[in-house]
């Protein structure tokens with residue numbers, strides 16, 4: 001079972017769209033495997049949004065080059081930490097970017113200085129968004145859930161002012177959380193803004209300091225994912241977070257164990273996903289995908305169906 005080219009497809013709704021999805025309008029949300037860091041690419045037929053770029057200077061820029069993507073409509077730096085903005089430097093240096101959204105925080109690191117320089121030296125417009133603001137990008141509506149106003153004067157922990165976005169595509173929605181922690185999550189909830197979403201990126205790499213049960217429950221995701229490096233020194237994702245998801249019956253996967261995750265959604269709200277790897281030692285599907293309660297999992301070997309398992313409740 002060593003690094004064979006397994007792909008996993010989980011269909012939560014319509015299997016029929018799986019092999020013919022290119023015929024229809026769709027959105028793809030890709031959690032790029034950047035090791036210990038975040039990077040999420042959102043693509044529709046007409047628009048591309050990049051949220052964070054991992055730590056390495058050229059990792060995501062190279063990934064975009066491989067996909068022949070030279071133009072991004074929006075680039076979002078969720079907050080000042082290097083595992084989110086480091087790779088945005090390479091993207092800003094090498095790609096055409098229309099607008100950079102950033103929360104306004106300053107930081108003392110070399111990486112932050114490079115990030116600000118890269119914005120200044122690019123042709124991109126710069127904007128600090130605020131809760132309730134939204135941007136229409138073709139069929140995508142990009143909603144800002146957090147923070148409220150600029151975080152330029154914020155003196156607390158940088159993670160708590162991460163930009164959190166809700167990507168709406170017809171009846172589908174996904175929330176990308178940056179490194180927001182529980183205080184910020186509860187602040188979003190108390191604002192009364194709509195947080196419902198089929199897909200939730202867990203804040204702060206699946207850390208126990210994020211994913212408050214009230215937050216996860218209010219979002220009501222069918223799929224949650226985290227982005228972290230294999231055997232990272234922080235222990236991300238933490239068991240407490242995964243237990244919260246298991247209790248709520250939410251399927252969860254992450255880049256350390258599953259590689260790059262690609263979610264494809266339709267305007268009617270249906271979606272499916274594939275991962276670039278299946279964990280090597282996870283022969284037992286229930287071990288590999290704890291918390292599965294609603295999905296039918298189909299394993300595909302080299303895009304060919306080889307097995308199907310109905311996961312018990």
Ligand SMILES: [Zn+2]
Nearest residue numbers: 037081083179
């Ligand atoms: Zn981080």
Ligand SMILES: [Zn+2]
Nearest residue numbers: 079081159179
């Ligand atoms: Zn952070």
